[in-house]
Amino acid sequence: MNKEKAVVVFSGGQDSTTCLFWAKKRFKEVIAVSFDYNQKHKLELQCAKDICKKYNVEHHILDLNLLNQLAPNSLTRQDIKVDKSSPENGVPNSFVDGRNMLFLSFVAVFAKQRGINTIITGVSQSDFSGYPDCRDVFIKSLNVTLNLAMDYEFEVLTPLMWIDKAETWKMAYDLGVLDIVKNETLTCYNGIKGNGCGDCPSCKLRKNGYLKFKKTYL
Template identity: 75%
Template sequence: MAKPNKAVVVFSGGQDSTTCLFWAKKKYDEVIALSFNYGQRHSKELECAKKICKEHGVEHHILDMGLLNQLAPNSLTRVDMEVDHEAPEEGTPNSFVDGRNMLFLTFAAVFAKQRDIHVLVTGVSQSDFSGYPDCRHVFISSLETTLTLAMDYEFEVITPLMWIDKKQTWEMADKLGVFDIVRNETLTCYNGVMGDGCGECPACKLRRHGLEEYLKVRDHK
């Protein structure tokens, strides 16, 4: 029996997951967006996610993951911790949330199975992984196998951005016809500034560099 052409998208309301959401809308007959409230520093990202889904007819759910905030203190959940602006020589940046992608994808898998959905889509990228070990291809492949074995149900974890950088991610958004939506209506900034962001935090610098590189190419065509 053919599997239903449906997907669950792990959706934060940021640049990468929004690009993946619209990529999935083109590829699958039905798409459900799943966001997580884990006490993140800026709940505004959940508002962005809600708004984008409402305006574009995507079913959207937000799951409570507050326990993660208690277990893994970090600069994305604690206002009294300043975000690392440079990657440390050893270890991970203090913006890394231990176990976040593993837990998000695990809960997304449980959610998907109840709806007879086999495909999970996430916006992680090994090209721009910022030192986060749970954005690597080896982790995604391992978790895909583990989820399938754990639930005796075949999962496929799709990562449209895995091997591309931010410049190419902007190009993808443009080809999907959602460049302006991604640029103006998403929140990537660690300081909670919409769109182009604060320009100073690591997430903004990465996003802006990719945008500038892409616009150089696009504007000279």
């Protein structure tokens, strides 16, 4: 099993960027893979490109436009506004059915072709916002399925799984990349870089986490 290389599922947002630099500390070679599924906040792909170019990370963008056709939601349709809060029942309308499953499956194919066993993704059960495909049980289940499907030993790592947003900011701080994550990433559902729109659920989660981080750790 190759322990020197890793592939990071990379959106250009806070979580995946933190994971990217976490991986760079632990592996000799890190490759970032992003997905174009015709998302509204296309600027995230430009953020991903810029970060990888600036910090010398090999970067690939895979076409997954089929996902946009299959799962219309507030992240893929201009006429659907993002829920400002999570519904009492069900998942937010920003949830894209099958997204993480497809991302990880395609990244696994990509990794196997290059003899890479380790896949890193920034999902978190602590801050999963009602998304079922951010749960630890899903990741572990898919890991087994990928191994069986391709007769290959994958290891899917989730550095953020059991930590909240404040602790994610702390991780970025400890890695020495706090300013990079704060200023160069795009987490906002409305496609605004850095601190974002401040109004969507993703921005609120990010801001509240940052305020808690400053109060607790600085």
